[in-house]
Amino acid sequence: MRFEDRRDAGRLLGERVRARAAEQRWPDPVVLALPRGGVPVGAEVARALDAPLDVLVVRKIGMPGRPEVGIGAIAGEAPPLFDERALAMLGITPDELGADVARERTELHRREALYRRGGPGPDLRGRTALLVDDGLATGVTARAAIRLLRGEAPGRLVLAVPVGDRRAVAGLRPEVDDLVCLSEPADFHAVGLWYEDFDQVPDEEVLRVLGDLSAPDRLRPTRHR
Numbered sequence: 001m002r003f004e005d006r007r008d009a010g011r012l013l014g015e016r017v018r019a020r021a022a023e024q025r026w027p028d029p030v031v032l033a034l035p036r037g038g039v040p041v042g043a044e045v046a047r048a049l050d051a052p053l054d055v056l057v058v059r060k061i062g063m064p065g066r067p068e069v070g071i072g073a074i075a076g077e078a079p080p081l082f083d084e085r086a087l088a089m090l091g092i093t094p095d096e097l098g099a100d101v102a103r104e105r106t107e108l109h110r111r112e113a114l115y116r117r118g119g120p121g122p123d124l125r126g127r128t129a130l131l132v133d134d135g136l137a138t139g140v141t142a143r144a145a146i147r148l149l150r151g152e153a154p155g156r157l158v159l160a161v162p163v164g165d166r167r168a169v170a171g172l173r174p175e176v177d178d179l180v181c182l183s184e185p186a187d188f189h190a191v192g193l194w195y196e197d198f199d200q201v202p203d204e205e206v207l208r209v210l211g212d213l214s215a216p217d218r219l220r221p222t223r224h225r
Contacts, residue, residue, distance in 0.1 A: 010044025
């Protein structure tokens, strides 16, 4: 299965998610997209559910020399989560990645301030937290996001993606209450290969989409993290 672009993927994913939500009666869903690429996908899922959209900023820690390959990730103020197997294979320790973690933490704070205008995220207690991205490669960023969300006490935690590496999907299933993935190709390689158009999503688009779908009167009262 190949998608035209992230919106096309989001519409197809939204159809599947809406059916699953009706079948399982998910309580009070809120869509949390991983920016930037997950936001156009999450927007279509939010529309399908008539649910509010928010973001959960997670930053990947890349492999030295190949920053596009994630070997770790940070979310919120939690300690970095590393792929221990990858570190062992590369012969490096978490301490050696300290400068990378600090740089990504700074960028995480910048994006949170930009996307949320300094405000808090939604109160997830008792709600269905639906985490959405444009795909799963190693799964390390999604895992960091899931572990952060568990601490927010959602009533149900769901991960939804259009496409994912089979091993990554299998590894994440035990960590969520439900996982929706439209395609798990055997010959995966990279998320972008499964999209005709996989251009980068600019901050301006993220802000526009959030402005359309995260109106305050559609969210419960929020609390500071």
